[in-house]
Amino acid sequence: MRALCGVGEAGVTAIPDPGGRARKAPREMRRQQLIEATIDCLSRRGYADTTMADIADRAGLSRGIVNFHFESKDNLLIATLQFMADEYATHWMGAYDRAGPAAAARLQALVAADFDRRVCTRRKLAAWFAFWGEAKSRPTYQALCGARDKVYQEALSGLVEALKQEAGYGYDAPSLALSLCSMLEGLWFRLMMGDGLTRDGAHAAARAWLGVAFPRHFAPDGARVT
Amino acid sequence: MRALCGVGEAGVTAIPDPGGRARKAPREMRRQQLIEATIDCLSRRGYADTTMADIADRAGLSRGIVNFHFESKDNLLIATLQFMADEYATHWMGAYDRAGPAAAARLQALVAADFDRRVCTRRKLAAWFAFWGEAKSRPTYQALCGARDKVYQEALSGLVEALKQEAGYGYDAPSLALSLCSMLEGLWFRLMMGDGLTRDGAHAAARAWLGVAFPRHFAPDGARVT
């Protein structure tokens, strides 16, 4: 589906074309191509410096094309954020469902999902932060990001509560759930910032947290204890 | 020092003037006034929509003024970020020094400092995130933000390590320190995003974590155990 991934610094290279520059690529494909180009530009140039021309160039198409497929720059950005939010939700929900019924297994799966290659790339993290930086002043962004979080946090809260009942931990479940998902977001932040932190390093830190918070369910390195 | 704090939504109201609109306010005062106006605009309109005119209006001064005191918009933004980074560092270092020699007391003080009124306001958090959103594509911002973190994280790491040695905890200290400061950043993020989370709620979540991670030093509610 996604064509770009390695993201070399190479200049003019366009996205390997779904349908080439050929006219009449299916509507949805061209939209997706433009969305990917937008994520690309956001991650390279930042929100403020991303122009319509940049996006068109990166997609290897002409200047007017965006206004044909999306009505405006704003619409394109919203569609891009929507796409990322949907992709993220689909991803973690799939992991949740595949993890089986045990609360500990589900929690472990959710944490692992956050550091999976498919959603956790420099490119996408940078795009997320570009949006988040603007979110407080744009209700639309805030709504989309908020929706992303709401359900996710509820899922985490439920699991934290379930583990508490299973093992009689003494913590305050809502507070601990909040600190858990804040930590996951913070790790994303540090990954995006560079600093030599790797996806594996971040994942290890998250697992260390699990081991500390739920010692009867997870070993200090985050491996599950039966 | 800082004049604005309550930040009502009120429209044209300028910053209560250090020196009024009177000409010839001391150089440093006018610079500070413009920096405060910049933080204000960033938090209300976001990075992309903050213009020189906005800033001048909010400061209650004329359009050309910024280019006189700072040479360019870029310079003003950098000075603003610099100011926030300095203020933050001064603040937590002061808390650290005032906490006395015990590692647990110092850790508690650092966590409390992060949720103190002076640095943790909606206004300032929003400004931080405006910068962070652009940081990946602007080396200068990244350097300033990175410097902010480096020393802070080292301090936290040292304390986490010290507590481990005091009480023989089983965790991996570097990973746990990373997860701790990620959590603090994530809590800032959620505070900025709104969602009904209060400063006290965020602080409580952080303390809950302390209780979970260092049970021999902190009670479940984060109070110190002697």
Next chain:
DNA sequence: ATATACTTGTTGGATGCTCATTCAAAATAT
């Protein structure tokens, strides 16, 4: 099949607006 209208995509330049910067003049200090 081949020609003819019609729909959908695509292009690149024209248009007009917003904004950072510049600057000459005015105001205030020393």
Next chain:
DNA sequence: ATATTTTGAATGAGCATCCAACAAGTATAT
């Protein structure tokens, strides 16, 4: 009188949007 600070309007660059022309498919007619 001279130096510093402030003003507000002029300048010009960059950008999103618009649009007229063109291209490529698709349906209908011959």
